[in-house]
Amino acid sequence: MAHALEGLTVLDLATFIAAPMTATLLGEFGAEVIKVEQPGIGDDLRRLGRQVDGVSLWWLSDGRNKKSITCNLREPDGQALIRRLARGADVVTENFRPGTLERWGLGYDALQAENPGVILVRISAFGQTGPSREKPGFGRIAAAAGGISYLSGYPDRAPVSPGTPTIPDYLAGIMGALGALLALEARHKTGEGQVVDLALYEPIIRVLDDAIPVFGELGHVRERIGSRAESAAPHNHFRTRDDRWIAVACTNDRMFTRLADAMGQPDLPARFPRMADRLGRRDEVEDLVQAWVAERDAARVLAALDRAEVPCALVNSVRDLFEDPQVRARENIVAAPEPHLGTLHVPGVVPKLSRTPGEIRHLGARTPGADNEAIYLGRLGLARAEYDGLRARGII
Numbered sequence: 001m002a003h004a005l006e007g008l009t010v011l012d013l014a015t016f017i018a019a020p021m022t023a024t025l026l027g028e029f030g031a032e033v034i035k036v037e038q039p040g041i042g043d044d045l046r047r048l049g050r051q052v053d054g055v056s057l058w059w060l061s062d063g064r065n066k067k068s069i070t071c072n073l074r075e076p077d078g079q080a081l082i083r084r085l086a087r088g089a090d091v092v093t094e095n096f097r098p099g100t101l102e103r104w105g106l107g108y109d110a111l112q113a114e115n116p117g118v119i120l121v122r123i124s125a126f127g128q129t130g131p132s133r134e135k136p137g138f139g140r141i142a143a144a145a146g147g148i149s150y151l152s153g154y155p156d157r158a159p160v161s162p163g164t165p166t167i168p169d170y171l172a173g174i175m176g177a178l179g180a181l182l183a184l185e186a187r188h189k190t191g192e193g194q195v196v197d198l199a200l201y202e203p204i205i206r207v208l209d210d211a212i213p214v215f216g217e218l219g220h221v222r223e224r225i226g227s228r229a230e231s232a233a234p235h236n237h238f239r240t241r242d243d244r245w246i247a248v249a250c251t252n253d254r255m256f257t258r259l260a261d262a263m264g265q266p267d268l269p270a271r272f273p274r275m276a277d278r279l280g281r282r283d284e285v286e287d288l289v290q291a292w293v294a295e296r297d298a299a300r301v302l303a304a305l306d307r308a309e310v311p312c313a314l315v316n317s318v319r320d321l322f323e324d325p326q327v328r329a330r331e332n333i334v335a336a337p338e339p340h341l342g343t344l345h346v347p348g349v350v351p352k353l354s355r356t357p358g359e360i361r362h363l364g365a366r367t368p369g370a371d372n373e374a375i376y377l378g379r380l381g382l383a384r385a386e387y388d389g390l391r392a393r394g395i396i
Contacts, residue, residue, distance in 0.1 A: 003030020003358065004358075005030040008090050008184075009088055009090050011036065011082070011089040011092045013073070013082070013101075014093045015045070017045065018095055019176060020173070022093050023035070027064070028359065031090075031091075034371075035069070037070050037369065039071070039072055039395070039396060053340060059364045064346070064364060066364065070396050071395065071396055076105075087114045091119045092118060093123075097134060108195050116191070120193070120195050122197050125199065125200050126201065128195075137200055139167060140165040142169075142172070143204060146203075146208075151208075151211070152224065153224050155224045168200055174203075175202075175203045176196060179196035210231075232275065233278040234248055234259070234286045236286055238290050240298040241294060246313070246315065247312060247313045247314075247315055252275070253273070253274065257269045259305070261308055263292045332348045336360045337362070339366075
């Protein structure tokens with residue numbers, strides 16, 4: 001079965017997570033992705049996280065479906081190779097600081113001179129414009145600058161990074177893929193490429209629900225409230241008798257009535273009839289839920305809430321994810337073939353397309369430049385002597 005993006009070529013110049021994730025997502029749905037790494041040492045992600053046999057498991061997972069070549073972008077001969085590769089690329093991804101590609105003769109004007117239809121996805125800490133454009137940054141910095149770290153944690157403690165510090169990187173990667181697809185659709189109409197400019201912190205601002213309009217109109221600054229929700233109660237995590245945690249979310253009066261019935265306390269809706277009442281007496285309401293949950297094991301709590309159709313879930317650890325029947329049924333974790341390990345469990349492809357589904361064709365290449373000959377000798381048609389000379393000089 002054909003893939004949705006079959007025939008698309010992506011040249012991935014980026015490092016670490018954000019812009020490489022854009023390329024990874026496009027590759028999962030059939031795009032050919034050529035990953036450009038530093039000669040000798042490869043991408044920085046190869047040295048991040050836990051390793052087995054000297055190889056980063058993170059790299060194997062996120063480097064999926066990519067052909068690996070090496071090229072020294074700081075050398076004129078390396079830059080010339082990238083410009084030649086750009087002639088056949090639909091999308092180029094990068095996440096260097098603004099101005100870096102231009103210094104290397106690889107800015108958008110240079111790439112477009114080679115290929116008028118090329119799309120350049122640029123993800124940097126603060127974008128290509130503005131007073132902070134030249135500052136470096138990673139996911140933790142983006143979460144802080146985007147406002148979500150301020151909201152994360154408890155009011156009497158320091159702000160925390162929500163979940164993992166790399167969430168902003170992955171969000172930016174997803175937005176970058178969306179931007180690339182939008183630019184491709186525009187190219188169908190105009191025949192011209194364009195730049196997709198994305199700051200690492202910007203997707204964070206976009207997902208702050210109503211915090212922006214509320215402050216703009218009412219001047220209200222949202223503060224940290226732990227695991228509670230700003231606009232609904234009971235909406236929290238509750239500890240069970242067997243020391244597990246259950247997430248419960250009652251976002252309207254109907255759901256609260258169902259919760260009260262599941263708890264065997266049908267009088268609660270009369271005591272707390274509206275959301276405003278429950279928010280105004282949040283401690284009292286959530287203490288009642290906690291007291292009920294604390295008397296029961298997690299399985300019993302979940303069964304009762306499921307019967308009553310109350311939105312709920314176990315707060316899953318990664319071990320729980322492996323055991324979760326829903327995760328298994330949806331193939332959200334898959335065992336992908338890996339030549340040295342046999343298989344490696346990695347996150348599955350999202351979203352699921354009914355006619356042209358994505359797939360993991362292979363995991364990240366263990367060796368930087370594993371596809372050098374196929375790309376340089378095959379695609380570009382370099383002579384063997386020229387290829388060997390570039391290798392000897394550290395260009396590839």
